[in-house]
Amino acid sequence: MSSSRWYTPDQYVWQKGLSGGPDAIIIGQTGKSLEAIFLEIKSSRPRKQTQVSGDLELLKIDWTRFLIGSPRERKGARQLDQAVTDFRNSKFSLPGIDQNTVATIYPIIVTLDQWPFSLKNYQAFAEDVRAEGLLRQPQVMPIDIWSCFDFETLCSRVISGGQIFQIVRHRSLGEDYLPLWFQLNLGGSAPGPNSPTLEKSWDKLRDAMVADLGLKEE
16 A cells, blocks of 8 residues: 555644544545545444335435434534545645645545445435535545445455555446445446446356355246
8 A cells, every 4th residue: 555645533733723534534646636535434334124124215314314414413424525625724734745736535434334335325325415515525526435345355455456546536436336345346447237247247146145045046
């Protein structure tokens, strides 16, 4: 990870009387400009009834409560939004970094467990974040959601020679959204939803799950 610089809250330099910031910031260089990843880590998980039902409306309630929050009780997306605003307004700085050279910021929530973010669910979540007026600052990329498993998978790729910002830059957060771990295991950029590669990968996953659970396909 030598090509990136990692900062934790004890390294942030705040204006007198202020504090806060994301759980971690990663800085990388692209030409003459810098890029930043803002990470906010959350231990909350969807309620059992949400996980069992798979109901999108119940999931919306959970992510509003645990991953977005309210103006009085900020959670992941609101915390990231405030951190970006504070950073852009120079309320805190990073040692050796000129805020004016940070061209792009990637806001990412890391969850302890894998939330059920399929294409449809991710798009609904991203729309809810934007509807709250969050993370609309210039040069701020769409919010992403990683589980700890996603993050561990990413770190293993970086340790073995991958470039974290190249991976993050090629994340598919539009119509071909995929969980990070799945995109990494496909290798490179994510294929479109009708890609033969994707279809075969899903078939392999399904077959493995059927075998692990001892089920028989009709």
